[in-house]
Amino acid sequence: MIYLEGVTKTFHSSERSYTALKTISLTIQSAEYLAIVGKSGSGKSTLLNMIAGIDHPTEGIIRINDTQINELDEDQLARWRGKNIGIVFQFFQLIPTLTICENLLLAMEFVNVIPRSQRETRAITLLTQVGIADQADKMPASLSGGQQQRAAIARALANDPPVILADEPTGNLDSKTASSVHQIFRELAENGKTVLVVTHEKDTSLKYQRTIWLADGEIVTPPVNEIIA
Numbered sequence: 001m002i003y004l005e006g007v008t009k010t011f012h013s014s015e016r017s018y019t020a021l022k023t024i025s026l027t028i029q030s031a032e033y034l035a036i037v038g039k040s041g042s043g044k045s046t047l048l049n050m051i052a053g054i055d056h057p058t059e060g061i062i063r064i065n066d067t068q069i070n071e072l073d074e075d076q077l078a079r080w081r082g083k084n085i086g087i088v089f090q091f092f093q094l095i096p097t098l099t100i101c102e103n104l105l106l107a108m109e110f111v112n113v114i115p116r117s118q119r120e121t122r123a124i125t126l127l128t129q130v131g132i133a134d135q136a137d138k139m140p141a142s143l144s145g146g147q148q149q150r151a152a153i154a155r156a157l158a159n160d161p162p163v164i165l166a167d168e169p170t171g172n173l174d175s176k177t178a179s180s181v182h183q184i185f186r187e188l189a190e191n192g193k194t195v196l197v198v199t200h201e202k203d204t205s206l207k208y209q210r211t212i213w214l215a216d217g218e219i220v221t222p223p224v225n226e227i228i229a
């Protein structure tokens with residue numbers, strides 16, 4: 001379960017302070033497939049970064065399963081994140097000089113929870129799960145966008161984290177490929193992963209179990225037309 005209580009994030013610079021998240025309270029159950037939707041600047045990525053432990057809240061509590069992550073220091077957070085969070089980005093961010101399989105193996109090496117002897121088999125199993133086992137020995141640049149995003153999802157699963165966070169994961173894909181990526185996420189949630197997707201997409205109703213709308217750093221109830229840019 002992901003639990004946020006009174007989470008506020010204020011960015012300070014020499015000229016001004018800006019509160020990007022305003023006392024957000026939110027509970028997300030395990031195995032939910034959930035969207036965070038809002039227009040540009042509404043605080044979606046900031047919220048995702050808080051849940052990923054990439055950035056610290058200014059105030060508030062963030063508990064993920066048994067860990068209150070706002071109390072961890074940077075080293076503890078990095079170790080916790082490796083085991084607990086898989087991240088998928090809009091532009092895939094695969095390492096271009098490594099094959100697809102090596103990208104997954106590197107993620108396992110960084111975190112070092114999957115025994116070395118099991119890593120290669122696990123990489124192929126994950127690539128099979130996302131439908132691109134035949135691309136394992138290719139370089140990222142020779143794959144289509146959809147195939148690269150599948151590889152990035154497999155990489156996010158490499159260390160078997162309970163939570164997958166995705167920032168605009170279908171923003172760079174055509175609609176048919178985007179639906180196949182949604183299908184993979186849905187199946188992951190059906191199999192117990194908690195999947196949170198940040199998106200601008202207007203057409204969220206059928207894809208997700210639940211949609212959280214953000215505007216100006218607060219959770220709001222839509223009228224949809226007023227919220228999406």
Ligand SMILES: Nc1ncnc2c1ncn2[C@@H]1O[C@H](COP(=O)(O)OP(=O)(O)OP(=O)(O)O)[C@@H](O)[C@H]1O
Pocket residue numbers: 011012018019020038039040041042043044045046047
């Ligand atoms: N490091 C930072 N320093 C100062 N302000 C920041 C910082 N990061 C984000 N902000 C501000 O916080 C607000 C929310 O930003 P955030 O990136 O979370 O929005 P978003 O909804 O993800 O937008 P987009 O869809 O364009 O990515 C914006 O006004 C942004 O300028």
